[in-house]
Amino acid sequence: MTARPTAPDYSSLDPCVHCGFCLPACPTYLATGDESDSPRGRIVLMRALERGEIGADDAALLQHLDACLGCLGCEPVCPSGVGYGRGIQTAREQLFARRGPSPLAAAVLGVFRRDRVWRPAFTVARWLRATGLPRVLAGGGRAGFGMGMLAASAPATARGGAPGRRLARPSAAAAAPTVALFRGCVMDTLFGHVHDATRRTLEANGYRVVEVEGQVCCGALHEHAGDRAAAESLARSNVEALAGSADWIVVNSAGCGALLKAYGHLLGTEAATELAGRVRDVSELLADRGPRPGGELPLEVAYDAPCHLQHAQRVHAAPLAVLGAVPGLRLRLLPSSDKCCGSAGIYSVLRPDMARAVLDLKIQSFAQADPRPDVVATGNPGCLMQIGAGLRAAGLAIRVVHPVELLDESYRRAKIYG
Amino acid sequence: MSPALIEELGRIVGPRWVRHRRAELKTYAMDGLPTRESYPGVVVIPASSSEVREVVRLLHLAGAPFVARGAGTGLSGGAVADPETVLIALTRMNRILHVDPVRRRAVVQPGVVNARLSEAVAPLGLHYVPDPSSQAACTVGGNVAENAGGPHCLKYGVTTNHIVQLEVVLPDGSTVELGSPHGEPWGPDLVGLFVGSEGMFGIVTAITVRLEPVPASVRTLLADFPTVRAASEAVSSVIATGIVPAAMEMMDRACVAAVEASIYAAGYPTDAAAVLLVELDGQPDAVEAESETVRAILCERGARSVRSASSAADRARLWQGRKKAFGAMGRIAPDLAVQDAVVPRSALPDIMDRIAEIRDRHGLSISNVFHAGDGNLHPNISFDRGDPDLVHRVHVACHEIMAVCVAAGGSITGEHGVGSDKLDYMPWIFSPETLAAMRAVRRVFDPAERANPGKVVPVHACREWRAARGAQ
Numbered sequence: 001m002t003a004r005p006t007a008p009d010y011s012s013l014d015p016c017v018h019c020g021f022c023l024p025a026c027p028t029y030l031a032t033g034d035e036s037d038s039p040r041g042r043i044v045l046m047r048a049l050e051r052g053e054i055g056a057d058d059a060a061l062l063q064h065l066d067a068c069l070g071c072l073g074c075e076p077v078c079p080s081g082v083g084y085g086r087g088i089q090t091a092r093e094q095l096f097a098r099r100g101p102s103p104l105a106a107a108v109l110g111v112f113r114r115d116r117v118w119r120p121a122f123t124v125a126r127w128l129r130a131t132g133l134p135r136v137l138a139g140g141g142r143a144g145f146g147m148g149m150l151a152a153s154a155p156a157t158a159r160g161g162a163p164g165r166r167l168a169r170p171s172a173a174a175a176a177p178t179v180a181l182f183r184g185c186v187m188d189t190l191f192g193h194v195h196d197a198t199r200r201t202l203e204a205n206g207y208r209v210v211e212v213e214g215q216v217c218c219g220a221l222h223e224h225a226g227d228r229a230a231a232e233s234l235a236r237s238n239v240e241a242l243a244g245s246a247d248w249i250v251v252n253s254a255g256c257g258a259l260l261k262a263y264g265h266l267l268g269t270e271a272a273t274e275l276a277g278r279v280r281d282v283s284e285l286l287a288d289r290g291p292r293p294g295g296e297l298p299l300e301v302a303y304d305a306p307c308h309l310q311h312a313q314r315v316h317a318a319p320l321a322v323l324g325a326v327p328g329l330r331l332r333l334l335p336s337s338d339k340c341c342g343s344a345g346i347y348s349v350l351r352p353d354m355a356r357a358v359l360d361l362k363i364q365s366f367a368q369a370d371p372r373p374d375v376v377a378t379g380n381p382g383c384l385m386q387i388g389a390g391l392r393a394a395g396l397a398i399r400v401v402h403p404v405e406l407l408d409e410s411y412r413r414a415k416i417y418g
Numbered sequence: 419m420s421p422a423l424i425e426e427l428g429r430i431v432g433p434r435w436v437r438h439r440r441a442e443l444k445t446y447a448m449d450g451l452p453t454r455e456s457y458p459g460v461v462v463i464p465a466s467s468s469e470v471r472e473v474v475r476l477l478h479l480a481g482a483p484f485v486a487r488g489a490g491t492g493l494s495g496g497a498v499a500d501p502e503t504v505l506i507a508l509t510r511m512n513r514i515l516h517v518d519p520v521r522r523r524a525v526v527q528p529g530v531v532n533a534r535l536s537e538a539v540a541p542l543g544l545h546y547v548p549d550p551s552s553q554a555a556c557t558v559g560g561n562v563a564e565n566a567g568g569p570h571c572l573k574y575g576v577t578t579n580h581i582v583q584l585e586v587v588l589p590d591g592s593t594v595e596l597g598s599p600h601g602e603p604w605g606p607d608l609v610g611l612f613v614g615s616e617g618m619f620g621i622v623t624a625i626t627v628r629l630e631p632v633p634a635s636v637r638t639l640l641a642d643f644p645t646v647r648a649a650s651e652a653v654s655s656v657i658a659t660g661i662v663p664a665a666m667e668m669m670d671r672a673c674v675a676a677v678e679a680s681i682y683a684a685g686y687p688t689d690a691a692a693v694l695l696v697e698l699d700g701q702p703d704a705v706e707a708e709s710e711t712v713r714a715i716l717c718e719r720g721a722r723s724v725r726s727a728s729s730a731a732d733r734a735r736l737w738q739g740r741k742k743a744f745g746a747m748g749r750i751a752p753d754l755a756v757q758d759a760v761v762p763r764s765a766l767p768d769i770m771d772r773i774a775e776i777r778d779r780h781g782l783s784i785s786n787v788f789h790a791g792d793g794n795l796h797p798n799i800s801f802d803r804g805d806p807d808l809v810h811r812v813h814v815a816c817h818e819i820m821a822v823c824v825a826a827g828g829s830i831t832g833e834h835g836v837g838s839d840k841l842d843y844m845p846w847i848f849s850p851e852t853l854a855a856m857r858a859v860r861r862v863f864d865p866a867e868r869a870n871p872g873k874v875v876p877v878h879a880c881r882e883w884r885a886a887r888g889a890q
């Protein structure tokens with residue numbers, strides 16, 4: 001191709017009037033109080049990058065743009081409608097094109113590019129988890145935190161083990177709407193029990209869940225890092241695999257769901273746009289059906305909204321409806337429940353210090369909550385592991401689960417599955 | 419900035435909290451007024467009163483000037499520093515230190531965000547009254563420095579009426595307590611002097627505020643007028659009854675259009691020439707009676723409709739729209755010149771006509787959103803700084819608007835302060851003798867004028883002041 005590279009487009013930042021309303025919505029600004037780590041400051045940097053006032057190799061510029069979580073917490077509060085997300089994505093692609101990924105990022109992203117690399121890697125992690133060692137070694141130090149993340153990915157009850165890949169039970173009536181389960185990478189290996197709960201709760205609400213072969217990692221981590229080529233290639237494989245598969249594509253990982261819904265924008269093809277239009281978060285499909293109530297679970301539950309669900313997908317009410325279908329469950333939103341946990345794709349691996357500082361604000365609000373929640377519910381694997389590890393490091397005995405796990409448990413109590 | 423000074427600062431606050439690279443300095447080069455840009459020499463972000471004290475002490479010994487900065491939402495260029503000056507950001511000092519529900523006091527660090535304070539004491543049935551529209555972001559320290567006002571200051575007074583004690587680090591690094599927690603000052607009222615001093619007298623490191631009970635009953639009315647003049651006249655008529663609304667705010671069509679296009683859309687009528695938001699609070703019976711009277715007056719003065727907020731959520735929505743109005747103006751054009759002037763309420767209708775005339779003559783887009791009850795105007799000019807001719811016209815129009823307000827017996831700022839933006843206007847309303855007195859007071863606190871240098875009080879020769887006045 002000989003197309004001339006077009007100038008990066010930062011026009012979505014034009015409406016910024018520098019009012020500062022986005023500052024208190026930004027987790028990194030809350031963690032540091034530093035304007036350079038704020039949305040308004042980053043917009044100043046991106047505009048300077050665009051105009052060539054600051055070079056793409058400027059260490060300070062890179063540090064502060066890289067420290068952005070991409071959580072989009074700054075977008076919904078902006079009265080001027082600044083498209084921060086589009087701006088930072090443009091910047092990431094511009095910077096990636098110039099410097100490529102850091103060696104650590106390259107290694108991590110490389111793992112997720114190929115099924116035959118990540119599947120064995122996570123399988124080993126699952127074996128390690130099964131030994132119970134991560135639970136024992138979990139702590140506040142860097143290694144301990146990693147162990148805590150792994151421990152937090154474990155199913156809450158002993159029931160779940162290896163992922164129930166082909167558990168298919170005879171399903172609802174043939175006329176029921178069909179749903180293809182997007183399996184993903186981390187979800188499919190470490191969170192097989194959430195896939196099982198997704199399938200069971202959907203079927204209990206009148207959907208028919210089908211398996212689709214040939215899926216790969218969604219590409220969100222690559223897109224996030226500015227590696228658009230890798231994201232596009234993964235997206236193309238998924239569009240091919242999932243085309244015409246079912247009425248809906250269901251996703252139970254907010255991060256994957258956000259990108260699948262944006263495949264049309266990413267690839268610009270008709271097939272991708274058509275597929276993206278059929279993607280739903282599991283909570284959306286369940287909420288469409290009520291969902292039907294289950295048996296009693298007397299628990300204090302704090303809901304924590306994944307950024308990629310609330311900001312990127314703008315799904316707010318559906319997860320609350322899922323939890324609302326559990327009788328006896330007392331649902332609360334803590335002051336920090338709409339703030340990023342610091343996981344943000346591979347951010348917590350690349351920038352552990354800022355990720356921890358961001359997470360600490362959230363953990364504090366759990367520690368101070370009265371009454372203290374028994375369970376935190378959140379619908380994204382990164383958040384599940386990050387918050388889980390943070391709670392362990394702080395010595396708080398609070399479980400972290402996906403909302404469908406609670407609904408699943410509640411259905412089990414009500415003997416809905418027979 | 420000298421590397422030795424940067425290193426010394428790092429020793430006090432930790433090197434992580436000293437910012438000196440060019441890209442970082444650029445993010446501190448503006449406040450809420452994006453038309454004035456100046457890179458500070460270095461930014462230091464202390465975590466405690468004692469770190470502030472040590473930093474200021476060091477700067478005193480080094481003879482270096484400094485500027486305090488809160489959230490940087492100020493609209494007069496106050497929190498911006500030049501390359502020889504150290505910028506001290508107070509944003510890490512964001513803890514509420516103490517709440518006394520019985521005596522209704524709270525002690526806060528300067529970086530506490532205004533709205534966070536009211537949220538924190540809401541479970542006690544209390545709130546912190548001054549509510550600048552920027553309250554979701556601005557700091558209490560910045561409010562003290564600017565003597566910030568807000569919609570509800572019409573009835574309850576501005577920041578200065580709600581501050582009882584301050585801990586201040588003076589420009590020589592010494593710490594003083596001004597006022598008392600009882601709010602009864604003995605001797606000269608130094609709290610009153612400090613509040614509104616725009617960072618010229620030192621850095622406030624702890625603030626004791628009054629908290630007030632949340633009113634028993636609140637009624638919010640939204641009135642829709644066919645002309646700006648009718649709305650302006652209605653404001654005076656309401657006040658003439660002797661009723662003091664908790665708030666009385668006006669927005670014109672251009673402003674309403676911007677808000678309604680934003681995520682803070684409040685359901686304001688977009689075909690109205692102006693809308694008035696009037697709030698009454700107090701005991702339920704009185705509120706009921708007063709709102710009927712106000713409603714009748716608004717209708718008599720030509721309101722096409724008057725509606726009352728139907729629920730707490732509806733009321734919150736009506737206020738969110740008003741408070742996010744400035745921000746929403748980025749939808750009109752990328753740059754915004756926010757003006758702030760006060761005129762006698764009775765002059766409002768004529769002034770609004772004059773502003774419209776200035777707008778048309780220069781071919782500009784002006785939206786008005788303001789605290790109508792106390793005559794505090796904010797005519798905001800939207801423009802694109804890429805167009806030099808337009809920038810010039812905006813500049814001239816700002817001058818003309820200000821001159822019109824001053825000629826009507828008004829003042830050059832209602833709540834945004836003088837900073838660097840209004841410096842040139844000071845001689846319009848103060849005599850050389852008064853300005854000299856201000857400067858003398860400044861020197862009591864800061865003999866070398868190192869705190870927020872070059873701002874607020876012009877330092878031109880007296881002859882220049884006279885010449886400027888003569889030109890008026």
Ligand SMILES: Cc1cc2nc3c(=O)[nH]c(=O)nc-3n(C[C@H](O)[C@H](O)[C@H](O)COP(=O)(O)OP(=O)(O)OC[C@H]3O[C@@H](n4cnc5c(N)ncnc54)[C@H](O)[C@@H]3O)c2cc1C
Binds near residue numbers: 492496551566568745
């Ligand atoms: C959208 C919008 C709406 C606004 N609405 C209103 C309004 O309704 N009413 C109103 O009054 N203002 C309003 N403002 C202006 C601004 O928000 C206020 O002036 C506010 O008080 C500034 O607080 P800040 O924390 O942002 O201070 P900054 O902008 O950071 O600083 C303002 C001044 O205070 C000084 N300062 C800051 N902290 C300290 C400290 N600890 N000790 C000593 N000096 C200090 C600085 O040196 C500077 O001179 C608005 C601004 C915006 C952008």
Ligand code: SF4
Binds near residue numbers: 018020021043078745
């Ligand atoms: S809230 Fe919007 S307009 Fe205001 S500073 Fe942030 S991005 Fe800019």
Ligand code: SF4
Binds near residue numbers: 025029038039
């Ligand atoms: S995306 Fe999140 S981390 Fe990045 S600037 Fe916006 S609020 Fe801050």
